Amino acid sequence: MNTYLIKAATIVNEGQKVVADVLIKDGLIAKIGQNLSAPDAQEINAEGQYLLPGMIDDQVHFREPGLTHKADIFTESMAAVAGGITSFMEMPNTVPNTLTQDLLADKYEIASQTSLANYSFYMGASNDNIEEVLKTDPKNVCGIKVFMGSSTGNMLVDNEKTLENIFSKAPILVATHCEDEATIRENLAKFKAQYGDDLTIDMHPLIRSTEACYKSSSLAVELAKTYQTRLHILHISTAKEIALFDNITPLKDKKITAEACVHHLWFNDKDYASKGNFIKWNPAVKTEDDQKGVLKGVLEDYIDVIATDHAPHTLAEKQQPYAQAPSGGPLVQHALPALLEMHLQGKISLEKIVEKTAHNLAICFDIEKRGFIREGYWADLVLVDLKDSWTVTKLNNFYKCGWSPFDGDTFQASITHTFVSGNLAYQNGKFTTDQIGKRLTFAR
Template identity: 65%
Template sequence: MNRVLIKNAKIVNEGQIFEGDVLIENDIIVEIADSISAKSADCKIIDAEGNYLIPGMIDDQVHFREPGLTHKGDIASESRAAVAGGITSFIEQPNTVPNAVTQELLEQKYQIAAEKSYANYSFMMGATNDNLEEVLKTDPKNVAGIKIFLGSSTGNMLVDNEKVLETIFSGTKMLIAVHCEDEATIQANLEHYKAEFGEDIPMKYHPLIRSEEACYISSSKAVELAKKTGARLHVFHVSTAKETNLFTNKIPLENKQITAEVCIHHLWFTDADYEKKGSLIKWNPAVKTAEDKKALWEALLDDRIDVVATDHAPHTLEEKKNVYTKAPSGGPLVQHALVAMFEAHHQGKISVEKIVEKTAHNPAKIFKIEKRGFIKVGYYADLAIVNTGLPWNVKKENILYKCGWSPFEGFNFKSRITHTFVNGQLVYQNFKVKEIQAGKRLSFDR
């Protein structure tokens, strides 16, 4: 039996911080108390030394690039980076190669993860204009949800047929997650700037090409359709102030039919950073203005926005060095997401309790993930210890992404993830990932 006793922790759970111990047997939390003594000689004791013990982050949107794009990243490499960042579960998106748009292709990804993943995993089923039959076969018990790109993506994944959209929205009880950018608006903006600059458009125009208008047209349409059909809608990576007004904080999360996510990069960077960072912060949707960033923080804190995620999407530096029209959008974030949120805590922007709510509790509630996202007896022991007084510098030698770079390179974080547990296994400790692929397939209470 695997027995682990975590002592002297500041336990963060459901809006409270209390000092105590946590006992794990095999993969489950079996006791939480002020003080617990080791029940047997084979019990491994870990002294948290007064640091925070939090539920591991559940990242509801990542692109781990396997199959088909494994020169950028793969499930093993990126899940290793994730556990180093205190992320214990991830939900991966369908725009791999081939796209996960049939039940067979979707299941192949689960089989890869079962062999390789250091963190718990689920994969979204991808929708296209012509795979409705496959989409409706998706099992709500063991698949996180349906993903729809309402802006261009890899392969055939742009869904722009209104009839198909309405059929999906009205035909499934599963959570539907959407990428919202209006393709016609983007293409018109792109042609305007290409006429002026050719292919080498200065990066600062990215948020004007993939504009506030492009985001709002698409997200407002998705929200309207969800209201019309009663669909369970989750809007990924909200990036503008205008969009935050589409969401409500007037009802409890459990009663919301429409929820929203914000990503680390939209909470951290602004359009002023393009001059220094260039394509390294080229994401879709684009990083926008300081006013947008401020509004996103306000919406996160007042609960119009429910979840913080990464949209982790690595590319090689060689790919990123291309001219604007050829440089791909996306960047690696899983290793640095939680410490970035704790940096915001140091700046007085957010409490530790709220960080845990937005990164662990709420993703578990929104996706109805079974027995994860909380520090509770009977729940899986997916945990991270965070030392808020142990600074470290992000540099090439400690970056674990396969692509080998980070938009945070050179930054000094004040907090460090010292330990990560996945299903009760200590998989990461002080900059070292242990070779334990402890990840399990997520299941859902639906």
């Protein structure tokens, strides 16, 4: 592997900003210090730029296998690297659903050939695969995913006994999508009775309501407390849910953690008028008060990590009428730029962004030698220029689906370089595709 010397970067790491040099050798951070020299290194002048640990995204849907007309591991990992995401954890609702150890192994094999970013894949839980779930190896699989709300195929887990089985026996972190399906169906029936087929996108957060989220999240928390499960609740979208969590320190002592997603921090229900189905997600983007409440939860450490829930669909699919248009959208290329924009707006510090997108992921998931800028750790690094503005267009995104919910938005900060396990995978719009990311491992 190449040797690199990053000179005079402002390093943002572990609550501090320090101007220093970083030497990368054999994939690792070999040295951090002042006035470093390395005659054999490729030197990068980073004066005036910020060096962050690469973002670790604990929730993506890269659609492979089975849905590769929307996305695949190569294209979406490329977009992720362009967006400063150096590691991802991918969800099991592909086709077929990842409900056996053999199918899980198949996804790892694909990634080992094509992923530009480091990778891990969740084992999926259903109402009838507990034996397969219990075979999951905690040392090389990120977690078990439970859809306590609608999903594709056989992945809606709504059987009370099954949930008790999973929560009581899981050998590993359990990550949940929490929306109460019965509440959603009841709400949908009421809207259909009143409006027939003329449902519109502004009804989405009323159908997939605050009550549906809170009822399911509170059940997950109750089960986790009963069985001492290591629970991680994904994409919190309501202010009400924040009360379910603690902000105890240190983070490693938390048994129940939570995630916020960029779209719930950036958008609110007023944006449906201009964005329409392009911001249709499950859970739904809700009110401005919810948006502010989720950000407050992040800043006050009730919510532990920030992720994307990257879930691309084709333009044609999203342009269908509301009821037919699928939920989800592409985000990995634009999540970190959006967070940097929020920083420049005075809403969140760089130190907090790094904590919620890198440090805390490494702690929550016990990821080995990643998530921090430390000597001896893998060189997963991102160089950021906070004064290099650009506008999101269909011509400069790398998603296979070809669109972004941020189309037309201008960000003041850009990502100039991304290192993945010491490989300079992305530099000023160009990629190095001859080196593949590494499988994440976990100290459990």
